[in-house]
Amino acid sequence: MNVTIVDYNSGNISSVINSFKEVAKDKVNIEVTSDLNKIKSSDKVVLPGQGSFKSCVDALNNINGLVDTLSEFVINNKKPLLGICVGLQMFADIGYEETETKGLGWISGKVSKIDNQNGKYKLPHIGWNQINIVKDSKIFKNIENNSHMYFVHSYEFIPNDKSVISGTTDYSSNIVCSVEKENIFGTQFHPEKSDKTGLKIINNFINL
Amino acid sequence: MLKNRIIPCLDVKNGRVVKGINFVDLKDAGDPVEQAKIYSDGGADEICFLDITASNENRDTIYDVVEKTSKKCFVPLTVGGGVRSVDDINKLLNCGADKVSINTAAIQNPEVVEESSKKFGSQCIVVAIDAKKNGDKWEIFTHGGRNNTRIDAIEFAKKMEDSGAGELLVTSMDRDGTQVGYDIELMSKISSMVNIPVIASGGVGNLDHLVDGIKLGNASAVLAASIFHYGKHSVKEAKEYLDSKGIPVRI
Numbered sequence: 036m037n038v039t040i041v042d043y044n045s046g047n048i049s050s051v052i053n054s055f056k057e058v059a060k061d062k063v064n065i066e067v068t069s070d071l072n073k074i075k076s077s078d079k080v081v082l083p084g085q086g087s088f089k090s091c092v093d094a095l096n097n098i099n100g101l102v103d104t105l106s107e108f109v110i111n112n113k114k115p116l117l118g119i120c121v122g123l124q125m126f127a128d129i130g131y132e133e134t135e136t137k138g139l140g141w142i143s144g145k146v147s148k149i150d151n152q153n154g155k156y157k158l159p160h161i162g163w164n165q166i167n168i169v170k171d172s173k174i175f176k177n178i179e180n181n182s183h184m185y186f187v188h189s190y191e192f193i194p195n196d197k198s199v200i201s202g203t204t205d206y207s208s209n210i211v212c213s214v215e216k217e218n219i220f221g222t223q224f225h226p227e228k229s230d231k232t233g234l235k236i237i238n239n240f241i242n243l
Numbered sequence: 244m245l246k247n248r249i250i251p252c253l254d255v256k257n258g259r260v261v262k263g264i265n266f267v268d269l270k271d272a273g274d275p276v277e278q279a280k281i282y283s284d285g286g287a288d289e290i291c292f293l294d295i296t297a298s299n300e301n302r303d304t305i306y307d308v309v310e311k312t313s314k315k316c317f318v319p320l321t322v323g324g325g326v327r328s329v330d331d332i333n334k335l336l337n338c339g340a341d342k343v344s345i346n347t348a349a350i351q352n353p354e355v356v357e358e359s360s361k362k363f364g365s366q367c368i369v370v371a372i373d374a375k376k377n378g379d380k381w382e383i384f385t386h387g388g389r390n391n392t393r394i395d396a397i398e399f400a401k402k403m404e405d406s407g408a409g410e411l412l413v414t415s416m417d418r419d420g421t422q423v424g425y426d427i428e429l430m431s432k433i434s435s436m437v438n439i440p441v442i443a444s445g446g447v448g449n450l451d452h453l454v455d456g457i458k459l460g461n462a463s464a465v466l467a468a469s470i471f472h473y474g475k476h477s478v479k480e481a482k483e484y485l486d487s488k489g490i491p492v493r494i
Contacts, residue, residue, distance in 0.1 A: 046363050047336040053314050086364035157440045157463060159366055159409055163246045163288055163493040183246065183493045185319060187366040187409070205244055228319050228341060230283065 039066040039077040044094045046085030054227035058237045071104045084121030088130035091121045113218045123221030144194035156207040158189045164204045172201035172215040174239045184224035246493045248288035248464035251471045258304030276311045283316040285478040294324030313339025344369040347385040360407030370408040375416040388416045404437045414445040422448025430460030450484040
């Protein structure tokens with residue numbers, strides 16, 4: 036089996052690579068590439084993302100044919116994809132970080148700044164927070180409700196159809212922290228930095 | 244609910260841990276990778292490496308350390324010390340650091356903070372502020388506390404937030420190494436002035452100091468070195484103590 040981590044200059048992806056390799060051992064081949072043919076032929080794709088919504092969307096668009104290839108993989112071929120952090124946020128139709136930017140539109144909704152209630156809450160939302168699992172998600176197999184995950188973000192994904200939400204976390208409000216829509220998975224938290232529980236989620240995705 | 248973080252810090256010189264854990268059976272007590280792994284297995288919320296390598300020719304040793312550690316530890320890894328340029332930050336991130344802390348360069352060359360937070364995202368840029376009290380204000384020191392810049396620490400903290408820092412690591416130079424506790428006044432002043440998380444550092448001698456850093460200093464995270472190194476307390480004990488005092492921690 037091949038799992039491809041999309042390398043599109045979206046910031047630091049070493050931790051994502053290390054964690055997937057740790058979980059995959061020799062059983063699964065982990066590719067790190069932006070090569071369109073390799074993406075097309077892989078079984079699963081991981082879309083990381085750090086920095087701003089706009090910088091990630093721009094970086095995706097800078098690689099000719101990448102967005103189309105990913106959309107074909109996800110929408111037409113219905114193969115599993117995991118978006119992490121801004122990788123998840125880009126599923127939305129639109130994001131408002133820096134400036135209004137069009138997202139991939141795979142899961143209808145928007146990405147806006149977390150309401151910090153006039154400075155009462157610090158942003159970014161950095162650190163370990165508990166997840167409240169609201170629906171059975173394949174990537175949460177054997178993950179206990181209220182497990183701690185590592186977060187670092189200032190913006191949140193607000194999907195229109197609430198049934199895609201698989202987990203939430205409490206900060207200044209109830210924040211969407213994971214989604215599942217058919218073959219599309221996303222986590223706002225960083226499974227690659229969430230110790231053993233995070234690695235379990237990565238393992239669940241690899242073994243889908 | 245977001246948990247307060249406990250961050251053990253390891254001083255690394257020429258690729259070796261200087262003040263390390265010496266209470267457990269270690270194959271190699273100077274190996275930063277092994278020490279970091281003990282901390283992460285023990286429940287550390289993050290690991291911090293402070294590179295205190297003095298000579299330039301050995302500077303590259305830290306990259307190797309970071310690379311090896313990031314393959315073994317799956318909690319956030321912050322690396323600081325000797326970070327001068329956007330290129331240095333890039334190299335550390337590529338080796339597997341999750342955050343880079345910038346100290347002297349942030350003062351001498353504030354555009355490094357602005358440029359790197361734009362390029363890599365604020366989430367990985369920590370500005371380290373070393374401050375010493377002078378009268379009724381705090382002044383920033385660089386070069387490991389040897390050089391007084393006369394810059395007001397509180398104003399500088401605000402400026403760094405505006406420049407795109409994701410977090411501030413605030414160390415009291417008066418307290419560092421004394422084990423008498425954090426400079427609570429400094430921590431709470433900076434924390435109330437900025438909307439980004441503050442990590443308190445410098446002066447921890449017992450577990451109550453960690454409690455004070457969070458409860459009185461309003462720090463989001465507490466960093467400590469020697470109380471963990473010399474076996475006085477484990478990270479687990481620290482967390483259980485904080486929990487018993489009503490502080491939310493990841494257990």
